Each structure stands twice: as C-alpha cells, then as structure tokens.
Amino acid sequence: MSTRASLRKVVNLLGRFYGQPAPPITTDPFELILWENVAYLVSDERRAEAFALLRHSAGTRPHEILAAPNETLLQVATLGGMQPEKRSARLREMALIAMNEFDGDLRRVLKLPLPKAKKALQKFPSIGEPSAEKILLFTRSYPVLGLESNGLRVLLRLGFGEEKKNYSAAYRSVQEAIKDQLDEDYSWLIDAHLLLRQHGKELCKTNRPMCEKCPVRKVCAYYQRVSTRSGSDGIK
Numbered sequence: 001m002s003t004r005a006s007l008r009k010v011v012n013l014l015g016r017f018y019g020q021p022a023p024p025i026t027t028d029p030f031e032l033i034l035w036e037n038v039a040y041l042v043s044d045e046r047r048a049e050a051f052a053l054l055r056h057s058a059g060t061r062p063h064e065i066l067a068a069p070n071e072t073l074l075q076v077a078t079l080g081g082m083q084p085e086k087r088s089a090r091l092r093e094m095a096l097i098a099m100n101e102f103d104g105d106l107r108r109v110l111k112l113p114l115p116k117a118k119k120a121l122q123k124f125p126s127i128g129e130p131s132a133e134k135i136l137l138f139t140r141s142y143p144v145l146g147l148e149s150n151g152l153r154v155l156l157r158l159g160f161g162e163e164k165k166n167y168s169a170a171y172r173s174v175q176e177a178i179k180d181q182l183d184e185d186y187s188w189l190i191d192a193h194l195l196l197r198q199h200g201k202e203l204c205k206t207n208r209p210m211c212e213k214c215p216v217r218k219v220c221a222y223y224q225r226v227s228t229r230s231g232s233d234g235i236k
Contacts, residue, residue: 007181010158010216011188014195017215021194024138025051029106030098031060032135033124037090039080050080054091062104065095090125097123110141117141130171137193143184145192147174150200157204159221 025048026032038054039047054060054076058068065073073091077084098104101123109120114136121132133146147155149167152174156163161173182189203210209222217223 006219007160007178010219011192011195013215014199015191018195018198021191021198024190027139029110029121029135029139030062032138033094033121033127034060034091036131037087037094037126038076040082040087042081047080050076053079062095062098065091066099094124110136110139114142129168134193137186137189140186143182143186143189145178145182145189147171147193148197151193151196153206154196154200154204157220157222158216
C-alpha cells in the first residue's frame with residue numbers, strides 16, 4: 001500500500017462501517033494526559049466515568065489536583081481500576097510536573113517544535129511517543145497520526161510497515177510507511193485514529209480476528225495471506 005489514496009480508502013471504508021466517531025472528550029493537553037492515567041485496563045465507559053468523577057470532585061487543573069484530599073483522588077483511582085493507591089499518587093505527580101516544569105499551563109508546549117513538544121509531554125508518567133503524538137493530534141497542534149496498540153495492529157495487518165519484536169520499532173515502521181499520506185486535515189486524522197482504534201478493539205483483535213466481518217479485508221495483506229493458506233474465502 002504505497003499510494004496516498006490507500007490509507008484514505010481504508011479510513012473511508014471504516015467510517016462507512018462504524019459511522020462517524022465521537023470526538024475526543026477534551027482538547028486540553030493536561031486533561032488528555034489525565035485521561036491516559038485516570039484508569040488502567042478498564043473499558044472506555046469506565047475510564048469516562050473515572051474522568052468525569054475527577055472533573056466533578058477535584059477538578060482537572062494541576063493546582064486543583066494538588067489541593068484535592070487524598071480520599072477524593074483515591075475514590076477516582078478506585079473507579080479507574082487496579083492499583084488505586086499507586087494511580088492516585090500518580091495524579092499528584094502529574095500535577096507537580098505540570099506546575100514545576102510548565103507553570104501549570106501545558107499550552108505553551110504545543111507551540112514547541114515537534115521533537116521538543118513530544119519530549120516535553122513524555123516527562124509525564126505513561127506518556128510515550130505514541131501518546132504524545134496523540135495529544136498533539138487531538139489538540140490540533142501537529143498533523144501526526146498518533147496510534148495506540150489497536151490502531152497500530154490494524155495498519156500492520158493491512159500492510160503498512162513491518163512487524164517487529166520491539167514495539168517502538170514497529171511503531172516507527174508504520175509511521176514511516178504512512179508519512180507521505182498525511183496532510184494537515186486534522187478532522188480526518190482524528191477520525192482515522194479513532195476508527196482504527198475501534199476496528200482493532202472490535203474486529204481486528206490480537207487473537208482470532210473476525211476477518212469474515214471486516215469491511216477492509218479486500219485490501220488487507222494479512223487476510224490475503226491467511227485466506228490463501230486456508231484455501232477458502234473465510235477465516236477459520
């Protein structure tokens with residue numbers, strides 16, 4: 001898949017299949033960092049509940065989190081899944097980083113050159129390069145297609161980039177494969193991120209992907225390999 005139309009074709013097919021995705025819950029950079037950390041190994045619905053509780057009971061500005069009672073942050077973290085004590089302490093840690101490193105305002109980070117902006121965001125817990133790129137995309141700061149694990153798996157199976165034992169190497173391989181197909185259409189890039197993630201969670205799963213239901217199987221390198229080996233049109 002080397003032409004510009006290929007990635008857009010994939011995203012358009014996914015859009016017709018799943019419908020228009022809901023927009024990100026926020027475009028504030030610090031709130032997006034909180035969103036990544038407020039829950040762990042829970043459903044999207046539970047993460048949204050934990051984030052809403054944080055907003056309501058403590059607030060989502062760095063100084064508000066630092067002023068919040070321990071029991072309030074622990075309640076939020078408990079709703080967000082396992083290891084609540086560790087994750088409630090992490091909320092304070094992120095607020096301290098925001099205050100000490102950025103005077104409580106991450107919006108200035110968004111104006112840095114791309115490599116420096118990513119490096120600044122990666123000062124926060126659980127924010128690696130993919131999450132940093134997603135934040136820069138959702139804030140409409142840089143037209144990068146930040147990918148989480150589900151979206152990355154989908155693009156690898158479609159034939160963008162190469163599977164690697166190292167996650168970072170696989171991520172860079174995909175980014176290299178798609179870089180010439182991206183432009184400054186932020187709305188499309190955000191939809192692409194959301195649709196690829198949804199497809200990876202619902203059909204293109206790690207184990208036993210449901211290829212027979214897949215709306216992009218006709219342009220999928222993985223499907224072509226598996227269906228050829230099986231000698232049928234379906235995936236057993």
